[in-house]
Every structure is written in C-alpha cells, then in structure tokens.
Amino acid sequence: xxxxxxxxxxxxxxxxxxxxxxxxxxxxxxxxxxxxxxxxxxxxxxxxxxxxxxxxxxxxxxxxxxxxxxxxxxxxxxxxxxxxxxxxxxxxxxxxxxxxxxxxxxxxxxxxxxxxxxxxxxxxxxxxxxxxxxxxxxxxxxxxxxxxxxxxxxxxxxxxxxxxxxxxxxxxxxxxxxxxxxxxxxxxxxxxxxxxxxxxxxxxxxxxxxxxxxxxxxxxxxxxxxxxxxxxxxxxxxxxxxxxxxxxxxxxxxxxxxxxxxxxxxxxxxxxxxxxxxxxxxxxxxxxxxxxxxxxxxxxxxxxxxxxxxxxxxxxxxxxxxxxxx
Amino acid sequence: xxxxxxxxxxxxxxxxxxxxxxxxxxxxxxxxxxxxxxxxxxxxxxxxxxxxxxxxxxxxxxxxxxxxxxxxxxxxxxxxxxxxxxxxxxxxxxxxxxxxxxxxxxxxxxxxxxxxxxxxxxxxxxxxxxxxxxxxxxxxxxxxxxxxxxxxxxxxxxxxxxxxxxxxxxxxxxxxxxxxxxxxxxxxxxxxxxxxxxxxxxxxxxxxxxxxxxxxxxxxxxxxxxxxxxxxxxxxxxxxxxxxxxxxxxxxxxxxxxxxxxxxxxxxxxxxxxxxxxxxxxxxxxxxx
Numbered sequence: 001x002x003x004x005x006x007x008x009x010x011x012x013x014x015x016x017x018x019x020x021x022x023x024x025x026x027x028x029x030x031x032x033x034x035x036x037x038x039x040x041x042x043x044x045x046x047x048x049x050x051x052x053x054x055x056x057x058x059x060x061x062x063x064x065x066x067x068x069x070x071x072x073x074x075x076x077x078x079x080x081x082x083x084x085x086x087x088x089x090x091x092x093x094x095x096x097x098x099x100x101x102x103x104x105x106x107x108x109x110x111x112x113x114x115x116x117x118x119x120x121x122x123x124x125x126x127x128x129x130x131x132x133x134x135x136x137x138x139x140x141x142x143x144x145x146x147x148x149x150x151x152x153x154x155x156x157x158x159x160x161x162x163x164x165x166x167x168x169x170x171x172x173x174x175x176x177x178x179x180x181x182x183x184x185x186x187x188x189x190x191x192x193x194x195x196x197x198x199x200x201x202x203x204x205x206x207x208x209x210x211x212x213x214x215x216x217x218x219x220x221x222x223x224x225x226x227x228x229x230x231x232x233x234x235x236x237x238x239x240x241x242x243x244x245x246x247x248x249x250x251x252x253x254x255x256x257x258x259x260x261x262x263x264x265x266x267x268x269x270x271x272x273x274x275x276x277x278x279x280x281x282x283x284x285x286x287x288x289x290x291x292x293x294x295x296x297x298x299x300x301x302x303x304x305x306x307x308x309x310x311x312x313x314x315x316x317x318x319x320x321x322x323x324x325x326x
Numbered sequence: 327x328x329x330x331x332x333x334x335x336x337x338x339x340x341x342x343x344x345x346x347x348x349x350x351x352x353x354x355x356x357x358x359x360x361x362x363x364x365x366x367x368x369x370x371x372x373x374x375x376x377x378x379x380x381x382x383x384x385x386x387x388x389x390x391x392x393x394x395x396x397x398x399x400x401x402x403x404x405x406x407x408x409x410x411x412x413x414x415x416x417x418x419x420x421x422x423x424x425x426x427x428x429x430x431x432x433x434x435x436x437x438x439x440x441x442x443x444x445x446x447x448x449x450x451x452x453x454x455x456x457x458x459x460x461x462x463x464x465x466x467x468x469x470x471x472x473x474x475x476x477x478x479x480x481x482x483x484x485x486x487x488x489x490x491x492x493x494x495x496x497x498x499x500x501x502x503x504x505x506x507x508x509x510x511x512x513x514x515x516x517x518x519x520x521x522x523x524x525x526x527x528x529x530x531x532x533x534x535x536x537x538x539x540x541x542x543x544x545x546x547x548x549x550x551x552x553x554x555x556x557x558x559x560x561x562x563x564x565x566x567x568x569x570x571x572x573x574x575x576x577x578x579x580x581x582x583x584x585x586x587x588x589x590x591x592x593x594x595x596x597x598x599x600x601x602x603x604x605x606x607x608x609x610x611x612x613x614x615x
C-alpha cells in the first residue's frame with residue numbers, strides 16, 4: 001500500500017518535473033527517458049536471462065526507421081499508433097534474429113548478435129532508396145490531438161516529454177509485469193543453468209526466444225521515441241557504438257535491479273554531458289570508470305545505494321529484521 | 327572485364343591483408359581457447375603497435391628498432407592487463423571479463439587520440455623495402471611482399487613452437503583441457519599469462535608492419551576488431567590453423583568483394599560469420615561445441 005502511494009507520488013512528480021527545468025535540461029530528460037527504456041530492455045536480456053547482446057542497437061534502429069518510414073509513406077499516423085507499429089516491426093526483427101541467436105550461449109551469442117547488427121547497419125547504410133543511407137531519414141511526427149481536444153505539439157519539448165514519459169512508463173510497467181510471470185522466472189533459471197532448466201522440462205529455446213523478442217519490442221519503442229525526438233534516424237542508430245553504449249548504461253546502474261539500468265542511463269548521460277564540457281577526451285574517462293566499476297563494484301550504482309549497499313549501511317537505513325526495534 | 331593481372335594483384339592484396347589479420351587473430355584465438363576470454367582490447371594492442379612504430383621511427387629513424395620496441399612494450403602491457411585486471415574478476419564469469427576488455431579497448435582507443443592526436447600519421451616505408459618490382463604482369467610494391475614473407479615467417483615460427491617444443495605441447499593441451507593440464511602439476515595461470523602477453527606482442531608486431539602500409543590511424547583498432555572476431559569465429563575458437571585459413575579467406579573476400587560488389591563488400595564477412603555460427607557454431611576447425 002505504502003509502496004503504491006510512493007510510486008504514484010513519483011509518477012506525479014515526474015509529470016510535473018519539466019516545470020522546474022529549462023528547455024536544454026528538458027531535452028536531456030527526454031533523452032534519459034528513451035535511452036533508459038532501451039537500457040531496461042537490454043537488461044531483460046542480460047540481467048534477467050544472461051544473454052549479453054552486443055548488437056542490441058539493431059532493434060533500436062529498426063524501431064526508429066519504422067516510424068520514419070510510416071510517417072513518410074502513410075502520412076499523419078498518430079504517434080502512439082506509429083510507435084506500436086514500430087514496436088511490431090522490432091518484434092518481427094527480434095523474432096528472426098532471436099531464432100538464430102538464442103540457441104547459442106555466452107560469447108557465441110554475443111558475437112552472432114553483433115554480426116546481425118552489423119549486417120543491418122550495412123543495409124541501412126547502403127539501401128539508399130529506402131533509408132537514404134548516410135544522410136539519414138528525416139522523421140516528421142505529426143501533432144497529436146488528444147480526445148479532449150487538447151493538441152500536443154511534437155516540436156514542443158514539454159509536450160513531447162509528457163508523451164514520451166507516458167509511453168516509457170507503460171513500457172516499463174509491461175516489462176515489470178513480464179518478468180513477474182512464470183516465464184520470467186524460467187528465464188532467471190536459464191540464466192543460472194540452462195542445462196538444468198532443460199532437464200526440468202522447460203523449453204529453453206522457446207523461453208529465450210520469447211524474452212529476446214519481447215526485449216526487442218521494447219527496444220524498438222525506445223528507438224521510435226528516439227527518432228521522433230531527434231527528427232532524424234541514421235545508420236548510427238544501429239551501429240556498434242549505440243549497441244555498446246547501452247551496455248555501459250545498464251552496467252553503470254547495475255544489472256541486478258529492475259530500474260538499475262534506468263538509473264545508470266541517467267547517471268551516464270548527465271556524466272557524459274558534464275564531461276564533454278570539461279574535456280574532449282571524455283570517452284577515456286567513461287572507459288576508465290567502466291573498468292574500475294567492473295573491477296570493484298560490478299553491482300553498479302544500485303549496489304552502492306541499494307539495499308545492503310555501503311551507503312545504506314553507513315546511514316543505517318537497512319537493518320536486518322533482527323535489529324528492527326519492535 | 328578485367329585482365330588476368332588484375333585478378334592476380336587483387337589476390338595478392340587479399341593475401342597481404344589476410345596475413346596481417348592472422349597475426350592479430352592468432353593471439354586472440356589462442357587466448358580464447360585457453361581462457362575463454364574474447365579479448366576485445368586485443369585490437370587496441372595492434373593499434374598501439376602501429377603508433378609505437380610511428381614514435382620510434384620519428385625518434386630514431388629506424389623502422390627495424392620499432393619492430394623490437396613495440397612488441398616488448400605491448401607484451402608487458404598485456405601481461406599487466408592479464409595479471410592485474412583480468413585475473414581479479416575471473417570468478418565473476420566470462421561476461422564480465424569480456425566487458426572489462428571492452429572497457430580497456432575504449433580507454434586505449436581514446437588514449438591513442440589523446441597522445442598522438444585524432445588524425446592519420448604517416449609512417450615512412452623503410453628505404454630497403456620501398457619501390458616496386460614487376461610481378462605477374464604489373465608493378466607490385468616490395469613492402470607488401472615483405473609483409474607477406476615476414477608474417478609467413480612468424481607463422482612458421484609459431485607452428486614450430488606449438489608443434490615441436492614442450493611449451494607448445496603444454497599450450498595446446500591447455501587449450502584442449504586446462505583443468506587436466508593443471509592437475510598434472512603445470513602452472514596453467516603462468517602459461518595463460520605467457521600466452522596472453524605473447525599474443526599481445528604479436529598484435530603489436532602486426533601493428534608495426536601494418537603501419538607503413540595502412541598508416542597509423544585512430545580508427546584502425548575498431549576496423550580490425552570486427553574482422554578479427556569474424557576470423558576467430560569462422561576458423562574456430564582456439565584453432566590456429568582455422569585462424570590462418572579464415573584470415574586468408576576474409577582477406578580474399580574483402581579484396582574481391584570490393585572489386586566486384588563495392589556496395590556490399592562489408593556485408594559478406596558478416597554473412598559468412600552468421601552462416602558459420604548458425605550451421606557450425608564451433609567454427610570450421612574448432613573442436614569444442
């Protein structure tokens with residue numbers, strides 16, 4: 001009960017937050033929203049199912065290209081509908097890629113996902129008639145009229161923030177529900193030991209394929225929001241750089257908690273914005289932090305601030321039940 | 327469409343790049359076979375080799391000296407990475423080792439930009455090997471032939487060590503079954519350290535001899551990174567013979583791909599890698615499934 005109140009309060013706060021931010025910061029907040037969703041969906045694969053994908057940008061990019069092409073060829077499709085269509089495109093691509101990839105384990109899986117994403121990257125780069133190659137595809141989301149007659153202007157950062165926040169919250173809720181299903185539990189079991197899962201009668205291939213497809217769907221939603229906001233999608237959206245950035249973001253936050261990657265994305269983007277102002281060699285600092293984190297605290301920021309972490313222990317926030325005063 | 331000499335020249339180009347790729351991939355595949363780590367930082371070792379060659383040549387004017395300096399420096403760096411970093415996180419599993427080497431690659435790639443600048447640096451071809459000679463009906467640069475001969479020499483030396491010496495037997499057995507070798511009283515962590523370090527040194531040698539041919543460029547690491555992955559996958563994890571054949575295959579594929587299908591040259595190798603992973607995940611010559 002108390003937890004629900006807290007979540008509701010947090011959501012209200014998130015919807016009101018833009019009033020305290022200037023446009024520049026609001027744009028950063030929107031970036032955090034869609035990259036955060038991207039990182040959470042990546043973590044459904046890595047954190048929950050033990051599949052480290054280096055090519056996860058492929059479905060992110062597919063979502064972006066899908067909405068771009070929808071608006072180019074089908075006219076003024078409302079943004080939520082276009083995002084759903086983009087998600088379906090992501091699901092279809094995820095299903096195909098997953099069909100080949102999820103049979104493999106460990107490094108083999110990582111490399112095959114990389115191969116597929118490089119292949120899609122090459123297609124996006126070279127199939128100029130459809131994707132416009134290096135120039136990128138212009139994305140023109142139409143303004144959205146809500147049932148009450150209220151019009152959300154896509155060029156208005158505040159309006160876009162509200163819309164993106166709604167879509168991201170719904171997606172996060174879906175992901176949260178997803179990992180709570182018996183299938184989500186089975187995925188956890190397969191992360192720990194997929195041979196044992198198979199002997200217990202679980203369909204390892206089917207389960208992993210469903211998780212892979214679902215995560216791809218959410219990544220496509222994130223990609224669709226990204227393209228709608230940037231108003232442009234280029235092959236860079238599905239290259240290795242994007243595919244590895246999401247790994248960084250998720251690990252920064254911690255892959256052991258549901259919202260860890262979201263936290264990591266926020267920290268990563270804020271840090272990157274700040275570092276980029278300080279030094280042009282910010283990738284070095286990011287790489288260094290990443291290495292240090294894997295060496296000494298591979299539970300990420302969540303491990304630092306979360307239950308049982310050093311910060312809570314220091315503040316005595318998290319007492320074990322025995323210590324709890326009665 | 328093209329004369330015969332064009333094909334021959336193109337085939338030679340492919341072989342030159344293939345042998346370079348083999349020098350880089352051989353260390354990568356041995357390390358993977360022994361330790362289960364796909365060392366992403368390996369490509370950065372290669373790049374570092376090229377930049378060290380630039381600095382050595384700029385400082386002393388001797389290309390041959392750089393062929394000595396770069397492998398030593400990078401080999402020591404490799405040893406430090408294995409001993410100081412990778413071994414610490416071994417117990418967390420391969421995913422974290424992979425991610426660590428990835429972070430290192432990121433750092434080293436940026437460090438190179440930091441130290442040497444974000445532009446291409448030209449490394450002069452050693453005077454002894456400049457110019458070209460008539461070959462197969464056209465002029466062919468001597469330096470590329472040197473790359474071919476030199477890497478073939480290293481390949482032979484490696485084969486001799488691996489097949490004919492006691493150290494070679496230990497390394498090959500450690501690739502096949504590390505636990506058993508360690509149970510026989512052999513210090514496998516030390517062997518792993520050695521292989522990692524020598525692999526890094528080999529990558530640096532490849533970087534040095536690539537420098538006058540491809541120039542030292544901040545993007546060269548990322549460029550060879552993906553190619554060497556393809557080689558390791560296609561050849562089979564841990565197999566040197568596989569790496570050799572796959573390297574030559576990729577070299578030729580790129581060389582002729584650019585000649586015939588310029589727009590799709592970069593797709594072929596990924597299709598090849600995907601096909602191998604789907605149909606025969608252990609690679610052409612790999613044994614472990």
